Amino acid sequence: MSTNIQGLVDRVYREYLEPMDDLTSYTVLNEGTELSASDTVITFDGNLLTQEEEDAMDAGTIIECERELMRCVSLDTVNNQVTVVRGVRGTIASTHPDGSVVKISPTFPRKNVFDAVCDQIKNLYPTLFATETLEVVVGDGFTLLGSYSAPGTNNYLVAPIKSISQYTDFSANSDTTNVVFRGVAVELIDLPNPFTYTDDTSTERTITYTTGPNVVHALQFSGIAAGHTAFVTFKKKFIDPTSETDTLATVGLEDEYEPIIMAGVAAQMLSGRDIPTATTDYITDQLSTSNFPVDSATRIRNSLLSYQRALIQQARKDLRARYPEPVTINNIVY
Amino acid sequence: MPRLTTQAEESNPKRKGYDFRVDNELYRSAIGPGREMTIQSSDVQDQGLNVKQNPEDFTSNIGRIYSRNDFSGGSNLDNAHKANGNPNDVTRFWDSESVDVFNTDLGKGYNVQLLHTTEKVQALSSAVNHMAVVGTRIYVSDDETLYKSDDGGANWSTVTEGLTAGYQIKGLAAHGDLLYITANNGSAGEIETLTSGGTSTQKMSAAVYDKIFSVKGQLIVSIGNALHAYDGVTTVGSAIVTLPSGQTFTDAADAGAVVLVTATDGRIYSLKDVTGTLTLKGQTEISGEQVTCIVESQGIVFYGTKELQTGSKVIGRLYRANLTVADDLYVLANNQLIKQWDVDGIDNSPNALFTTRDSVYTGIKESGSTSFLWRYYLPTAGIARYYKASAGGTVNNIASVNEKFLFTVSADGVYKQTSVYEQEGFLIAPPADFFTAENKQFVEASIEVEALSDSNTVELYLSNKYEAINDSNDSTWDLEVNALSGVGEESVQLSRVARYVVAKIVLKSPNQVNSPKFKAFRVRALARPELVVIQIPVNISDRVERPFRKPLLVKNLGETIYQALKNKEGNAVTLELYDPAEIVRGVVEKITYPIQSNPNVGSVTQYAILTVRGTRQETFSQVTSGDIPGVKGFAVMRFA
Numbered sequence: 001m002s003t004n005i006q007g008l009v010d011r012v013y014r015e016y017l018e019p020m021d022d023l024t025s026y027t028v029l030n031e032g033t034e035l036s037a038s039d040t041v042i043t044f045d046g047n048l049l050t051q052e053e054e055d056a057m058d059a060g061t062i063i064e065c066e067r068e069l070m071r072c073v074s075l076d077t078v079n080n081q082v083t084v085v086r087g088v089r090g091t092i093a094s095t096h097p098d099g100s101v102v103k104i105s106p107t108f109p110r111k112n113v114f115d116a117v118c119d120q121i122k123n124l125y126p127t128l129f130a131t132e133t134l135e136v137v138v139g140d141g142f143t144l145l146g147s148y149s150a151p152g153t154n155n156y157l158v159a160p161i162k163s164i165s166q167y168t169d170f171s172a173n174s175d176t177t178n179v180v181f182r183g184v185a186v187e188l189i190d191l192p193n194p195f196t197y198t199d200d201t202s203t204e205r206t207i208t209y210t211t212g213p214n215v216v217h218a219l220q221f222s223g224i225a226a227g228h229t230a231f232v233t234f235k236k237k238f239i240d241p242t243s244e245t246d247t248l249a250t251v252g253l254e255d256e257y258e259p260i261i262m263a264g265v266a267a268q269m270l271s272g273r274d275i276p277t278a279t280t281d282y283i284t285d286q287l288s289t290s291n292f293p294v295d296s297a298t299r300i301r302n303s304l305l306s307y308q309r310a311l312i313q314q315a316r317k318d319l320r321a322r323y324p325e326p327v328t329i330n331n332i333v334y
Numbered sequence: 335m336p337r338l339t340t341q342a343e344e345s346n347p348k349r350k351g352y353d354f355r356v357d358n359e360l361y362r363s364a365i366g367p368g369r370e371m372t373i374q375s376s377d378v379q380d381q382g383l384n385v386k387q388n389p390e391d392f393t394s395n396i397g398r399i400y401s402r403n404d405f406s407g408g409s410n411l412d413n414a415h416k417a418n419g420n421p422n423d424v425t426r427f428w429d430s431e432s433v434d435v436f437n438t439d440l441g442k443g444y445n446v447q448l449l450h451t452t453e454k455v456q457a458l459s460s461a462v463n464h465m466a467v468v469g470t471r472i473y474v475s476d477d478e479t480l481y482k483s484d485d486g487g488a489n490w491s492t493v494t495e496g497l498t499a500g501y502q503i504k505g506l507a508a509h510g511d512l513l514y515i516t517a518n519n520g521s522a523g524e525i526e527t528l529t530s531g532g533t534s535t536q537k538m539s540a541a542v543y544d545k546i547f548s549v550k551g552q553l554i555v556s557i558g559n560a561l562h563a564y565d566g567v568t569t570v571g572s573a574i575v576t577l578p579s580g581q582t583f584t585d586a587a588d589a590g591a592v593v594l595v596t597a598t599d600g601r602i603y604s605l606k607d608v609t610g611t612l613t614l615k616g617q618t619e620i621s622g623e624q625v626t627c628i629v630e631s632q633g634i635v636f637y638g639t640k641e642l643q644t645g646s647k648v649i650g651r652l653y654r655a656n657l658t659v660a661d662d663l664y665v666l667a668n669n670q671l672i673k674q675w676d677v678d679g680i681d682n683s684p685n686a687l688f689t690t691r692d693s694v695y696t697g698i699k700e701s702g703s704t705s706f707l708w709r710y711y712l713p714t715a716g717i718a719r720y721y722k723a724s725a726g727g728t729v730n731n732i733a734s735v736n737e738k739f740l741f742t743v744s745a746d747g748v749y750k751q752t753s754v755y756e757q758e759g760f761l762i763a764p765p766a767d768f769f770t771a772e773n774k775q776f777v778e779a780s781i782e783v784e785a786l787s788d789s790n791t792v793e794l795y796l797s798n799k800y801e802a803i804n805d806s807n808d809s810t811w812d813l814e815v816n817a818l819s820g821v822g823e824e825s826v827q828l829s830r831v832a833r834y835v836v837a838k839i840v841l842k843s844p845n846q847v848n849s850p851k852f853k854a855f856r857v858r859a860l861a862r863p864e865l866v867v868i869q870i871p872v873n874i875s876d877r878v879e880r881p882f883r884k885p886l887l888v889k890n891l892g893e894t895i896y897q898a899l900k901n902k903e904g905n906a907v908t909l910e911l912y913d914p915a916e917i918v919r920g921v922v923e924k925i926t927y928p929i930q931s932n933p934n935v936g937s938v939t940q941y942a943i944l945t946v947r948g949t950r951q952e953t954f955s956q957v958t959s960g961d962i963p964g965v966k967g968f969a970v971m972r973f974a
Binding site: 018020021022023024025050051053055056058077104105107 | 336337339343344350351878880881882883884886887888889891
């Protein structure tokens with residue numbers, strides 16, 4: 001199981017796109033030190049390449065180091081160096097540690113795979129959704145989620161699923177004897193983004209979200225006095241990953257969603273591709289072991305998507321079991 | 335422009351997906367369904383030679399059979415198959431000892447059998463020995479002593495010849511019923527006659543008489559370096575020939591038109607009877623050699639020579655020649671060397687020649703303990719080793735009395751042929767290679783003999799070492815067939831791969847009462863299919879398919895490969911396939927025009943078929959100390 005997006009991307013390569021016996025021709029940086037974002041001469045390890053692979057790095061060829069694509073300008077086979085234009089085709093020139101893998105004309109650039117992972121995560125909603133439970137102190141009127149200084153990711157919230165409170169002040173480590181949680185009627189209110197309000201110090205504040213849904217959220221409780229604490233569980237969209245270091249938990253992914261994402265990414269990457277026989281066979285084998293064999297009349301992509309649908313269906317059942325649809329009257333969740 | 339990958343860049347090309355190399359350039363094949371690589375062995379061809387006139391029979395399914403059933407052509411053939419051979423070669427062999435190969439005219443079926451042994455019947459102490467046969471009486475001199483035998487050499491007695499005391503016998507000549515003896519002590523000499531009754535008469539004592547010869551009904555005698563006619567009584571004529579100082583006459587023979595006299599000055603002098611007087615009529619010079627003996631048989635003149643070396647070595651040679659006349663001069667023409675004997679530390683010179691109706695014999699010291707008669711067989715013009723004396727010395731006299739050979743071994747004794755057979759004798763056939771310089775698979779051997787008895791055996795030894803012919807005791811001789819009884823003919827399976835096969839036949843007669851009779855041997859070989867034609871579909875597309883890597887396009891790589899291969903057409907190359915491991919040295923016959931195939935949608939393979947014809951070479955699976963150039967490797971090897 002992966003802990004972050006990087007792990008998920010690696011799994012996609014490992015399990016679908018680049019089986020061990022069908023790797024994209026690669027070498028590694030042999031700079032002796034970190035490659036800076038501005039360095040245009042790359043020294044590589046020639047021992048990992050055949051002469052033809054070296055020659056393939058001649059002018060015009062695209063090579064990849066991590067998520068950066070570079071265009072080769074000239075090749076020095078004596079010193080194992082290639083001069084490149086950094087950060088081409090929508091990628092960003094960045095530093096790379098010595099020893100980083102350099103792929104030659106990658107069939108599946110890592111940038112593409114990362115983007116596909118992001119797309120797949122985004123597309124999981126509304127079929128699947130993330131959940132988040134917030135501890136909210138009920139205000140006199142509506143209760144704003146987030147603050148001007150820490151808006152969080154509350155704009156990804158979609159709807160409350162349930163809300164409970166003890167109807168008393170809750171304090172940590174308090175005696176739980178005779179304390180009972182009861183449901184609270186609550187409504188999620190969409191406010192414009194940005195939203196300006198006056199806080200309890202009579203200071204005007206503005207809460208703004210620059211990424212994600214263009215909305216500011218607030219809660220309107222009913223039947224509970226201000227000052228009490230309520231625990232509200234929300235249906236939430238998945239957070240868009242921005243970096244490979246983003247953890248799955250941050251994004252809102254459960255472990256069981258990984259196969260769904262991977263199958264979707266594979267289908268997306270293979271769509272319309274002339275994929276080598278080796279990769280075809282490998283993916284076919286992978287699907288067979290997942291009890292979803294590719295029949296003769298079905299293209300691999302369709303099979304992958306069917307496989308993904310089956311996984312999603314399973315995940316949805318799990319979600320419904322854990323989070324049944326609440327009773328809603330006039331948008332108020334009871 | 336893409337480069338061709340060479341061995342210098344890739345230490346383990348197979349791991350990087352290269353399938354073969356041509357010389358030092360590495361290539362990838364395009365082997366797949368419908369474009370397979372083929373390695374085809376070429377059929378063994380007949381080489382265009384009419385081998386069916388030889389005993390070898392050639393067919394494509396059973397290989398070639400190298401067989402011999404007649405050895406009367408004599409020895410000294412060092413290769414059974416050569417382009418400039420002659421029909422007699424099929425009856426010749428390399429060497430023999432103690433076996434008789436010349437018996438084609440005895441009125442019986444041909445075979446090879448053991449020779450009789452010889453025994454020493456009279457000891458001789460001096461190196462100066464002469465022999466003469468008067469009627470059936472045999473005279474042999476030993477320094478001052480004269481021996482005679484009246485029973486064909488079985489028993490000997492000393493003859494009281496009446497020579498002056500201290501005179502060494504220098505010559506014996508049978509002239510009619512008289513024995514003429516010349517003797518001297520270095521400063522004075524005499525000529526005596528000896529009758530069959532033992533009466534000796536001194537005829538001459540006026541000079542230091544040396545050798546005496548009876549030729550053409552006349553006697554000639556040498557005095558120092560001059561040769562004179564002698565009337566047999568009291569008159570020695572004036573010198574016919576006078577040699578340079580220090581030279582002497584060695585032998586004389588009646589060659590029909592003239593008398594031929596040999597001398598140590600390297601000349602053979604022709605003396606013609608001109609109205610009863612022997613007159614010098616030309617001479618033949620054998621430069622650099624001393625002529626030691628001469629005989630004429632069936633119109634052919636045979637003579638022996640020696641070439642002195644420093645030390646004790648003397649090279650001996652036997653020649654044959656024809657007597658021709660030109661401008662009333664009689665000279666020897668068409669001189670042909672029959673055989674040369676050249677053993678270090680040995681006086682190999684022939685010093686006596688003896689002729690019978692079908693053969694000419696000479697004697698050669700071959701080692702410190704063995705001397706042999708050699709027989710030149712006139713019907714086939716072949717020569718082979720004949721009777722053996724277990725003593726090392728020059729053979730100065732040869733005679734045959736009562737169908738038994740006698741010969742003297744200097745300073746050792748008189749040897750006489752016996753009635754028992756040698757215990758063992760061998761014959762080494764010429765190395766066979768079936769006209770090809772390639773290895774063959776020798777698979778079968780057999781011999782044919784006449785029904786064996788009395789524990790006699792015939793053995794066939796084989797060696798694949800060409801030089802084994804030089805030594806009958808070479809360690810590579812392996813016993814393959816051993817006929818102990820019956821008539822042989824049972825084939826023995828062989829497993830030998832080599833270019834040459836050399837056969838040695840050994841005849842053994844433990845009780846020496848009779849001899850095994852060897853008739854024929856045969857060795858069967860199949861040609862090794864070493865000449866191969868390899869056709870390889872070569873990947874000449876721009877697409878590189880390295881193992882464990884996704885295909886990669888290298889612009890113009892295919893064109894580079896194709897042009898490189900095209901430039902090799904007609905060139906001698908070394909082709910090494912990595913799987914299966916094969917090294918072929920040969921010629922690039924052709925590279926076809928590029929072919930495109932599209933077996934899978936979206937995957938185009940462009941290839942050309944490379945054809946190389948050549949011979950298989952040894953491949954190396956593991957590196958050993960022997961795998962270095964010049965030992966097992968030809969020149970280039972690959973450390974995998």
